Amino acid sequence: MPDLIQDLADVIPSDLRKQVQEELLNGWRLQEVEAKKQAKQLAAFGHANAASSIEGIGQLVARIPPAAFHYWGTRLGYECWEDKEFMQDFLKHNPEVAVHNRVKRTMVGGAKGIFDANGFIVK
Secondary structure (H helix, E strand, O other): OHHHHHHHHHHHHOHHHHHHHHHHHHHHHHOOOOOOOHHHHHHHHHHHEEEEOOOOOOOEEOOOOHHHHHHHHHHHHHHHHHHHHHHHHHHHHHHHHHHOOOOOOOOOOOOOOOOOOOOOOOO
C-alpha cells in the first residue's frame, strides 16, 4: 500500500503537491463538518416539532443523518441500528440526534369530569 501512495505522489507535479494534500484533508473534514451541521439542523427541527409514536412501529428516539447511518451500517453491518447498546453509545457520543420533544397525550374530561368553556367541571 505505501508503494501505491508513493507512486501516486510521484505523478503529481511538485508545485501542486501541497494543494492536493490540502484538498484531500479538507475534503474529508468537509464531510465531517457537513454531517454535524445536518445533525444540528435535525435537532433544531426536532425540538420545534413534537414527535409522536406510531402504533406497531414504536417511538421516535433519534434522527440519524444519512451519512452516519450508512457509515456505521457499512462498517458494522446495518443490524447495528437494532442493537440497544450500540444506539445508547451512539446517542451518548452524538446527543444532537436524540429526540426529546415527544407528543404528550392530552386527556379531556379525565377522572374528575368534563370541563365547560369557563374551566368548571360539568357533572
